[in-house]
Amino acid sequence: MSISEVSLPNGKTLFVDTSKLPTTEKQRTPNQNNALHQWLDECAEVMTEAGIEQTHFLEMLHERGVEMPFTKESLKVIFRYLMDKVYDKDSTSKASTTEYNAIQEGLAKLVAQKYGVALPSWPDRFRGDEA
DSSP states (O other): OOEEEEEOTTSOEEEEEGGGSOOOSOOOOHHHHHHHHHHHHHHHHHHHHTTOOHHHHHHHHHHTTOOOOOOHHHHHHHHHHHHHHHHSOSSGGGOOTTHHHHHHHHHHHHHHHHHOOOOOOOOOGGGTOOO
16 A cells, blocks of 8 residues: 655645556656756756746745655755855765765754754764665
């Protein structure tokens, strides 16, 4: 069973068993996926040139009841953005051996101070983590 939670504009929550929904639609085509990526690139350029900031856009979505939970991918975008701003490196693959820790510590400190939430510690091979 796969349950999805949907927040409705009236403040109520709807739970849907998505495992019982029909799956008759075909998966998107590779051309559709390429078109999506091209469109997203073009939209990003237009929105940036227009001076639309992501934070304002996300606030507008939130005001309209759109909730966006964090994902590994969304956090990596933030991590990569910070790498670029702090170290002038546009990819996490270009980081030095100390830069990951500095960004991680900064993010953890910010989240703790602003939200009172302790992020997990960095994976450590001596602690038995796989990373």
